[in-house]
Amino acid sequence: MTDRPDDETVAFGFRRVEESEKQDLVNEVFSRVASRYDQMNDLMSAGLHRLWKDDLVTILNPVRGSSSYSHLDVAGGTGDVAFRILRAGGPNLRVTVADISPEMVNEGRKRAQIEGLSEKCSFTVGNAEALAFADKTFDSYTIAFGIRNVTHINKALAEAYRVLRPGGRFLCLEFSHVDLPVLDSLYDAYSFTVIPAVGKVVTGDGQPYRYLVESIRTFPKQEQFKLMIEQAGFANVSFRNLTGGVVAIHSGWRV
Known part of the structure; x- marks a missing residue:
């Protein structure tokens, strides 16, 4: 299959699949790993994902005063980023988590109850490409390790812009492209051998991690x-590489 502009296929890992198939395939991946997702993040990144997410929250700098503040975390699944934002923000900060995987959302709701954050953090099943929120609803928007899984990145970005209020901030934390010659070959070797193998040991299935x-x-x-x-x-779009480009944080402002 080709990658022509008029080609109706999209990337699913290294394969090309029909547009109508991709979301179901992605949903299947996350339904299979939801219960061990956070544990696998620790193992795959040697705990670095925690530092990356902390950097994301530091850049966001959620409001700490008494003003009401509404934040949307898309593809937020288990609530890992949302809870960090809540702990960094003020008493009137509210976070909504939207994730297309019901299994991931269920994990997040359970964690919110355990951590006593259910009143400040709501969870909903939702597609990043068609968010069920009115225009100009949120003061800020984050998406961490999720945008590469959507079928149409441009649609997800358009939705992010739509639901943000003027002056609102968009932040995306995502795996990116290593820009150091030695590190890139080591990272490739680690990614394609160690990660699927660890995934198989922990979850019983290495295939979802090969796709990731x-x-x-x-x-x-x-x-x-x-x-x-x-x-x-x-406007004012910028990015910051972390760990030599293993991940990057992209930032933009809604005008």
Whole structure:
């Protein structure tokens, strides 16, 4: 299959699949790993994902005063990012988590109850490409390790712009492209051998993790993704590489 503009297939890892198939395939991946998702993140990144998410929250700098503040975390699944934002923000901060996987949302709701955050954090099953929220609803928007799994990145970016209030901030934390010659070969070797093997041991199935690694390699490079964010209407778009480009945080503002 080709990658022509009129081709009706999209990338699912290294494979090309029909547009109508991709979301179901992605949903299947996350339904199979939901109960061990956070544990696998620790193992796959040697705990670095915690530092990356902390950096994301630091850049967001959620309001700490008494003003009401509404934040949307998309593809937030288990609530890992949402809970960090709530702990960093003020008493009137409210976070809504939208994730297309019911299994991931259920994990998040259970965690919110355990951590006593249910009153400040709501969970909903929702598609990043068609959010069920009114225009100009949220003060800020985050998506961490999720946008590479959507079928149409441009639609997800357009929705992010739509639901943000003027002056609202968009932040995306995502695996990206390593820009250090030695690190990139080591990272490839680790990704395609260790991660699927660890996934099989922990969850009993290494195939979902092979897809997740492949999806990283097919995601746009930092500058290309920056251009896509600008094309969605965001201003002052920038990005910051972390760990040599293993991940990047992209930022933009709704005008």
